[in-house]
Amino acid sequence: MCGISGIFSFDSDFVIDSELLKSMNNAQAHRGPNGQGYHIKPGIGLGHRRLSVIDLAGGHQPLYNADKSVVVVFNGEIFNHHDLAKELTALGYNFQTHSDTETIVHAWQEWGVDCVHHFRGMFAFILWDSIKKELFVARDRLGVKPLHYSLLSNGSVIFGSELKVLRQHPLCPNTINPESIEDYLTFGYIPDPKTIFSDVFKLEAGYYLHLKQNENSKELIPIQYWDLPWQANETLSSQEIEEELIERLKEAVEIRMEAEVPLGAFLSGGVDSGAIVAMMSQLQSTPVNTCSIGFDVPEFNETDFAKLVADRYQTNHNVEMVNHEDFDLIDKLIDIYDEPYADSSALPTYRVCELARKHVTVALSGDGGDELFAGYRRYRLHMAEQALRDKIPLSIRKPIFSVLGKLYPKLDWAPQFLRAKTTFQSLALSSSEAYLNSMSKLRVDERENLYSKRFLDKLNGYNSGEVFKRLLKGKSFDDPLKEVQYLDYKTWITGDINTKVDRASMAHGLEVRVPFLDHQFIEWAFKVPSSANLYKGEGKAALKKQLESHVPHDNLYRKKMGFSVPLAEWLRGPLKDKLRSLITSEAFMATGIFQSEKINIMLEDHLANKKNHADSLWTLMMLGLFIERESAK
Template sequence: MCGIAGIFSFNQNETIDQNILKKMNDAQQHRGPNDEGYHFDTSIGLAHRRLSIIDLSGGHQPIYNETGDVVVVFNGEIYNFQSIADELKQLGHSFKTHSDTETIVHAWEEWGVKCVDHFNGMFVFAIWDNIKKELFIARDRIGEKPLHYAVTSENQLIFGSELKVLKQHPHCPSQIDPRAIEDYLTLGYIPDPKCIYKNVYKLEAGHYIHLKQGKDTEVITQEYWDLPWQETSYLDKTEVEEELIERLKKAVDLRLVSEVPLGAFLSGGVDSSAIVALMSQLQEQAATTCSIGFDVPEFNETDFAQIVADRYKTNHNVEVVDHEDFELINELTKVYDEPYADSSALPTYRVCEVARKHVTVCLSGDGGDEIFAGYRRYKLHLQEEKARSKIPYALRRPVFGTLGKLYPKADWAPQFLRAKTTFQSIGMSSSHAYLNSMSKLRADERQKLYSKSFKQKLKGYDSRAVFDEALAGKEFKDPLKMVQYLDFKTWMTGDILTKVDRASMAHALEVRVPMLDHTFVEWAFKTPSNLNLAKGEGKACLKKSLEPHLSEDNLYRKKMGFRIPLAQWLKGPLKEKLERVLFSDAIKAADIFDSKQLRKMFKQHQDGTSDHSAGLWTILMLGLFLEQELKK
């Protein structure tokens, strides 16, 4: 795993400032502590930081073709590089190394922009073709590896693996985008392609940038892959059960190639346990597994991880951490570069820290919930969808919209009386209802909190546009497939994969995700919804297929996940920190919130009349980011 950076001038024959690019590259040393490399030519500069995984002696980057006219810097892994290399050799290309990186150079020579269609992997790479005077930058289909980019006032394209890389450039845009704040307060992260700063972007998953020197004057991204949303479900129950394990095992096997120690995360949940089970069946030596436990039983899954470790005789490593792990909170602001509110980033950071003591590459079980409908919110959405389908939208919108406005936020009440969000959602379209149900702060809550001046800055924008844009031109007959699609286009890249990439790279740990193998995803996305969500059981077909490989305790116990006690934290040990940040000079200077409404929200949480933990944590992480900005 590595980091890349670059500067490309739209102005021909411009000299690239080498010191600036080196400073940009130094900012991502944590991503690649083993080596660094540069390529400079007229109007182009490329940089690389390397974490050595494959071809330890010959994988130094940048890597060139036979004549030195084509050069690449690359972050990620191409898992099928050996078969591609064999094909390219038969077509007349000669290789100097045994690295997957060189495969990209020759694939570009042979297939041009279509080279991405041949790769199975997680990647971001930048190719400069000095003969064609073309720059080509591509991101993997699912978005496992990140890329940020911007065009400066000096007409240069700057890009890098993390936002902190771009911020080293003296002309990187730095004005905060109000629309990004709106999206963040809704989702808890800033969705691609937006960034916290205006005119800074993230290259979207399954997209590329292709620029020709002297011809192109702006950056236009092109999509080369999407989920097979148009294809109807065709797999029956027998097909799923027969094929699922073999297909997943193939994806795991592809990710076992490494010249450094390799292991797996093991929480004891379905997905990580599945990866460990199949990994153990594919290799002769015992797998190395890593878990973290918490010092309170209700948050501790180590007993379930131990069941899998014992069954497959893994070299199991467990560390127990303090559930009140507050030291990390300020550190996360630096790790993620922009506001990021997924509180599971704290335990994710710690488990990466533990794993790096034992391995350099770690397999993860991420993706199972999104592919096979494991989240509780999917079940709730389908229940609401039944109500929406029975009442015309023209009637639903005014009746349930009014009920949603009038009904109090009754977090103190029994579950059956907490109907505010449900009333709101029934009065909305299906996609907007899903956004409402998973929002950190719902639209009505955000509007109450915003200051008058911030509302003016938004100019009518609201974060429903994120889902509207994702679904533009698409029509789903299956409401479950629609929300799974939305999660893949937004939540997966913006939250889950961002969390894992930054937390792992902070420790120079490479994480590979077998369930996000694009061929497996394409197959699994066509699984009928009634097999994924059966009799109220999420991931039903996956669990059934895994019964010969895992115990009932691992498969059918209640889902825990990486939880932390936010509500209690924000009333107790984090109360003072929360209050200080909410009413800090940084928050006031940003002029996003109405201070009276913010004070009311804080008080309601402390009094126990409302549980505002999700919203308050989201604002806390924004406030810490703004404090960091104010120190510049």
């Protein structure tokens, strides 16, 4: 696991500023504390920060082929590199190292841009071929590892694992993109390919860039090489699920257990982390190193459930308790994420990565199980609403439920059956529109109520519903659950989950591997029928059924707790002053995004306990923190 950076020019005579490249690369020193390396020639400069995990002696980067005509900097792991090395050796390539990085250069020599189809892993890499004068930049299929880029005014292109790398360059654009603000307030993060800044982008998961030097065209056109199997019509039978699920999961875990440094796993007490620890324990003869954190508030503490799995498999279990008023990290979040990011579970994720790094250098995670096997409560609610949508034509639903959605008050404090405002709104929409409405940090009516006329003019009619429309263009789903799972993979997984874990882990020099995000496992498991995943009101039913002999019953069938913090209480109590100062500050209001009186009404209603605006206010507060940092630069 590492950090990569680069400067490329379409002009082969362009002189690379070596000191500038080093400054860019060193901005991500936390990602690679074990060393750095550079390749600098006219028209191309590559930088690398290394966290040593495989081939400690020989895996230094940049890494070259035999005649040094091909060079690569790489962040991630190619988990099938042994098989690839055998295949490439048989084709006549000589390997000088045992590093998975070397498979990339030889795979490029043999297969060109098709090399990505041969890789099984998590990766972002920048490869330069000095004979072909071609730059090849690729990101893994599920977006586990990040990559940012921007075409500058001088015609050069800059790359970096994190946004802070690009921002070291004096020509990096720094104008905030109004559409990114709208997307952020909707999702709580900025979905790929946008960043907070106009003309600065994230390479989307499953895409690559192929740039050629000394050609007239200087366009950056990302090309998609992989997608989830959304077109698959076949579904798996009960027998296939029973016979294959555990073995396929175990295989996805096994290929992620290679390391020359201490290896372990996160253990939250939930289904997915319990499954990963169970598989690891069956695959190695020594006890698994497991790490859990707990809170001093019982309703947020899962350590007793984590202990059930740890005791069953006799793991080397490490637990730390976190004070529920652990606010010191909040100011660090903008430094870690580089742009507004509103998932409050980033706080405990940072702490569990901090704990894990004390004991291991590589940790396996259970992320991705809920999205693949429909474990979230929101999936069940969506399908319940969808049953009503299917019975009533849109021409009838839209006018009736639109009016009800506008008239019905937002009753966050009320029992669940009375919280109908979002439901009424969703019933007036299509399946994907309804899902976006229910997932939004601030719903479209709430956002538009807060926006100033000046900002609405800047948006020029844009709203974040365009994110889903773009992803669904040309696609048709017979199964509405598969449709929203697909959307989660394209937005939530990459923009929220993977971003959260990558930045939190790399802040501590920790590598995290995610078996549930193995693309071969996903291609198989995405064919599990929705009726098997959501069965008699039980989410993740197919997975839980097959795990019954591997994970304690209480872990499988208890109510899902989630990795959360007491936001509403924080924002009415110890964070009240910080919240108020950030979202009513001069810098915040000087952006011209919001109407100050509308912000104040939301704030005071929450503080007076009239309404629960915790998610919305936390989202605004993190935007305020970003704006404060930017205004100070």
